[in-house]
Amino acid sequence: MTELLLTGGRVLRPDLTVERADVLVSQDSGEIVAVDEPGALDGDDELDAESGLVIPGLVNAHTHVAMTMLRGLADDKPLDAWLREDVWPVEAELTPEDIRAGAELGLVEMIRSGTTALSDMYFEVEEIAEAVDQAGMRAVLGFTAVTVGKDEEGARADLQESLDVAKRLDGAADGRIKTTFQPHSLTTVGEGYLREFVPEAFDAGLSMHFHANETRDEVTPILDERGVRPLAYAEEVGLLDGDAYVAHGVHVDESEIDLLAETDTGVAHCPASNMKLASGMAPVQDLLDAGVTVGIGTDGAASNNDLDMFDEMRDAAMLGKLAADDASAVDAGTVVEMATANGADLLGFDSGRIEAGANADLAVIDLDAPHLTPAHDLVSHLAYAVRGSDVRHTVCDGEVLMRDRTVEVFDEAAVRERAAERAAALVERAED
Ligand SMILES: N[C@@H](CCSC[C@H]1O[C@@H](n2cnc3c(=O)[nH]cnc32)[C@H](O)[C@@H]1O)C(=O)O
Ligand SMILES: [Zn+2]
Secondary structure, eight states: OOEEEEESSEEEOTTSOEEEOEEEEETTTOBEEEEESTTSOOOSEEEEOTTEEEEEOEEEEEEOGGGGGGTTTSOSOOHHHIIIIIIHHHHTTOOHHHHHHHHHHHHHHHHHTTEEEEEEOBSOHHHHHHHHHHHTOEEEEOBEEOOTTOOHHHHHHHHHHHHHHHHHHTTTGGGTEEEEEEEOBTTTSOHHHHHHHHHHHHHTTOEEEEEESOSHHHHHHHHHHHSSOHHHHHHHTTTTSSSEEEEEOOSOOHHHHHHHHHTTOEEEEOHHHHHHTTOOOOOHHHHHHTTOOEEEOOOOGGGTSOOOHHHHHHHHHHHHHHHHTOTTSSOHHHHHHIIIIIHHHHHTOSOSSOSTTSBOOEEEEEOOSGGGOSOSOHHHHHHHTOOGGGEEEEEETTEEEEETTEESSSOHHHHHHHHHHHHHHHHHHHHO
């Protein structure tokens, strides 16, 4: 099988117009070969896009995919208490096998809701990489270093591991996996460690990804201690020197928005997590107006509680309007771009647009549904009305990951069962 034809549907083009067209993709190169009028192209195999809309596969710009294991375990708390009292004690009990099971579960959930690429922060990254390889998806992975509560040796080992993993796994899964150097956040990694290891990561040419300005409690201590805003501090220690994107960026002032724009530092906006943990409202329209590249992420399943990027687009649009006090802010087309082209840009993949030469990362939405009728504006539907369960097929790198809602790359029932069993045992261990 070398060429696959998505036929009979409508196609979302990079300028956000929709036209009736067929899409031909190469399974050898993993790229889109051509987009042409219905019937003009031939393939060796076909995917039926009749009464469907072909869109770029969605890009989840910030998640902790294995945290599906903690879904619904601890809700209704603010970030700091949630991490320290609930999440970290349970995460301390996670085995590599648990992380593999949680990652597979999360990837199946993503495939079923049209996501083809993710940016992940976690540990036991080899397990996550193997799951991504099997899933046939694209990912930016990394080992997240935390130094609070660790002695000097443990702290240094964490940062060294983050460097080593980023070097080791870059280019894995035939280039579908890239990596980032990942200090967890500006308050959970000590200054001395940042000053030592960040330049090393920069010299090694690594991209960087970290949590920043997520809650007010992360801003105040830095301001009090150093007299500068967190992102000014991040710049001082070299975190904005190279190719970097931060998760959240909720509590950023004008000077920090300018700094992000000047240093070409992107933001992975996580609206559901920000609402659920009551972290605050990111000034997304201001960031976009300043020229900052903003993608959308679900964050982990324990603070969302699902990995459905359609939900996330809707949340981003709604919260962006509230934050700007302006119903025209963060409009439908903008969130669709954030979840596709912008996300791909942050992750460094040539995906997120349906055009010859781009990566063949696609999803087909079934439009035959009451909640998608009538079809005045399909971009509006993508932002406000489509659900993950409306995805009929998912394709990444030219390969079919889900056909007619059957996941082809995993035994879905086995993945669910294994994750449920391991999650139950995990909680029992954590309670002992
Ligand atoms: N827990 C490990 C390494 C951290 S992995 C990345 C961490 O980010 C945590 N995390 C998940 N969501 C958020 C968030 O919104 N903000 C900050 N951290 C988060 C997640 O639970 C996980 O512990 C250690 O202490 O050595
Ligand atoms: Zn996070």
